[in-house]
Amino acid sequence: MHNPYKPIPMRIARTVVETDDQSLKSFELVFEREADREKFFAKYRPGQFCQLSIFGKGEAPFGVASAAWEGDFVRFTINKIGVFTRAIHKMKSGDAISMRGPLGNGFPIEDWKGSNILIIGGGYAFTTLFALAQHLLAPEIRSQYNDLTVIYGAREPGLFLYKEEIETWYKRDDINLYQAIDRPVEGWSHFVGYVPTVTKEIAPSAENT
Known part of the structure; x- marks a missing residue:
């Protein structure tokens, strides 16, 4: 045991x-x-x-x-x-x-099957949320859930974690990914603003989420 x-x-x-x-x-x-x-x-x-x-x-x-x-x-x-x-x-x-x-108990992923999943995180507190998203993206698991949306913020581009792995998320069609930084930076092509503001702008549906 x-x-x-x-x-x-x-x-x-x-x-x-x-x-x-x-x-x-x-x-x-x-x-x-x-x-x-x-x-x-x-x-x-x-x-x-x-x-x-x-x-x-x-x-x-x-x-x-x-x-x-x-x-x-x-x-x-x-x-x-x-x-x-x-x-x-x-x-x-x-x-x-x-x-x-x-x-610890972990996330209640069994209870979420058939639901839309919304993951919101920022900075280095994103670690276990990243693990959750990666788990849901496994080929044998992804079909058990509906829409998967991730909103991830950091103060500046250089403070995002898991850059290589997250870059692969942009190439997938089964995850909606939104990254945001606090202030404009030259060359940044994603969202600018604090995570709560960006979340309000994106306005993900609360239905079955």
């Missing part, structure tokens, strides 16, 4: 600096043991979080920022703001780290 409170040995497979100011970095962790991988993904749901721990540095909770279908890794996007987060930002591919989870 999977015990979410027992530390799982993990290893950093890949790191990505997400923002131009280099304050946010994503870490893709892989499992040292196949049995742990199977147990984790059997339980994981978008919206859950895990506790990451570094020996001698402590432990902290982070929302999972990946969908199960993306690969045999678990992604976390971490803002460099304290002792623990500064320590993890210094880590590199191949380094060992411990993880507990998944924890």
